[in-house]
Amino acid sequence: MPIPTTPYIWFNGKLVPWEKATVHVLAHALHYGSSVFEGIRAYATPGGVAIFRLQDHIRRLFDSAKIYRMQLPFSPDQLSTACCQVIAANELVRGAYIRPIALRGYGEIGVAPKVDPPVEVAIAAWEWGKYLGHExxxxxxxxxxxxxxxxxxxxxxxxxxxxxxxxxxxxxxxxxxxxxxxxxxxxxxxxxxxxxxxxxxxxxxxxxxxxxxxxxxxxxxxxxxxxxxxxxxxxxxxxxxxxxxxxxxxxxxxxxxxxxxxxxxxxxxxxxxxxxxxxGPITERLQQAFFGLFSGATADRWGWLEYVDMQLKTRTAVAR
Ligand SMILES: Cc1ncc(COP(=O)(O)O)c(C=O)c1O
CATH class of the missing domain: 3.20.10.10 (D-amino Acid Aminotransferase, subunit A, domain 2)
Structure with a gap:
């Protein structure tokens, strides 16, 4: 299934039109796999659109970068806010899949160049259903x-x-x-x-x-x-x-x-x-507990739901 496009992608600190979020064909990551990324879901809940365990995903993104000694030019807070901004700017009121990615960009061509290529960071989001089909x-x-x-x-x-x-x-x-x-x-x-x-x-x-x-x-x-x-x-x-x-x-x-x-x-x-x-019955019970987090049937006692302020789109983008 092609990715359903949305108006904006957050790219290196600003919201840009979907088609403008591009990197050079000689970007390090394209040749050597040097990107780190996340897959995050936002759900339409009775309290509004909420991103599930956003802070944990952003922490894992930073951990992945740390393992590869990649310095991200934004803070975890900036990237968390940017995830919310992408949801708000694209008016994804029915929930979404969010894809943040940080990659070693265009610099030298060596596998381990003396000067680390600039790190580019993008966050896209779109409406997305079941990965392995509805049934x-x-x-x-x-x-x-x-x-x-x-x-x-x-x-x-x-x-x-x-x-x-x-x-x-x-x-x-x-x-x-x-x-x-x-x-x-x-x-x-x-x-x-x-x-x-x-x-x-x-x-x-x-x-x-x-x-x-x-x-x-x-x-x-x-x-x-x-x-x-x-x-x-x-x-x-x-x-x-x-x-x-x-x-x-x-x-x-x-x-x-x-x-x-x-x-x-x-x-x-x-x-x-x-x-x-x-x-099986235990799987079904655990599904109920899991999906209940988003319908309200399971109380979120851990603060796993991060509600998106849909007005964020009208505020200034996070600056680099
Ligand atoms: C290889 C692999 N294992 C497990 C998972 C499940 O991880 P999570 O529950 O954080 O999405 C993912 C998805 O990110 C994955 O790519």
């Missing part, structure tokens, strides 16, 4: 274990949400789709389960939730952290664990988490049905 929320998705593994520790850091990491994601997801699956799961270099191409994974066995730990080549997902918290609040035991591949085949329930997929049940792995081959 997937209730019916679940069919996935496979990929022939491609996730990155090994000491190669490319999985905890950084960097552009280059998504070469791995592309191989995993493309292979899965080519073979007729909705998504692919990558194994960690030790053969245990890591995560989906762009999603974290939870296994439910005998009423206990298991999810791979941070050392299993995963991105530390913000939805993952949310679901861990919500599940524990509901009295479930949640453990970070090394998960053998075959546990996927004999699990009682499986689901993905992620900003894009939210909480999506998995109904089969490698054509083996997960239990009865449909969404």
């Amino acid at each position: 997937s929320e209730a019916n679940g998705v069919d996935v496979c274990v990929s022939s491609w593994q996730r990155v090994a520790p000491n190669t490319i850091p999985a905890l950084a949400k960097a552009g280059g990491n998504y070469l791995s994601g592309q191989l995993i997801s493309q292979e899965a789709k080519r073979l007729g699956f909705d998504e692919g799961i990558g194994l960690a270099p030790d053969g245990t389960v890591s995560e989906g191409a762009g999603e974290n994974l939870f296994v439910i066995k005998d009423g206990i939730l298991l999810t791979p730990g941070l050392a299993h080549s995963i991105l530390g997902g913000i939805t993952r952290a949310t679901v861990i918290q919500l599940a524990r609040e509901q009295g479930f035991t949640v453990r970070e664990a090394a998960i053998p591949r075959e546990l996927l085949y004999i699990a009682d329930e499986l689901f993905f988490t992620g900003t894009a997929v939210e909480v999506t049940p998995i109904r089969s792995v490698d054509r083996i049905p997960v239990a009865a081959g449909k969404r």
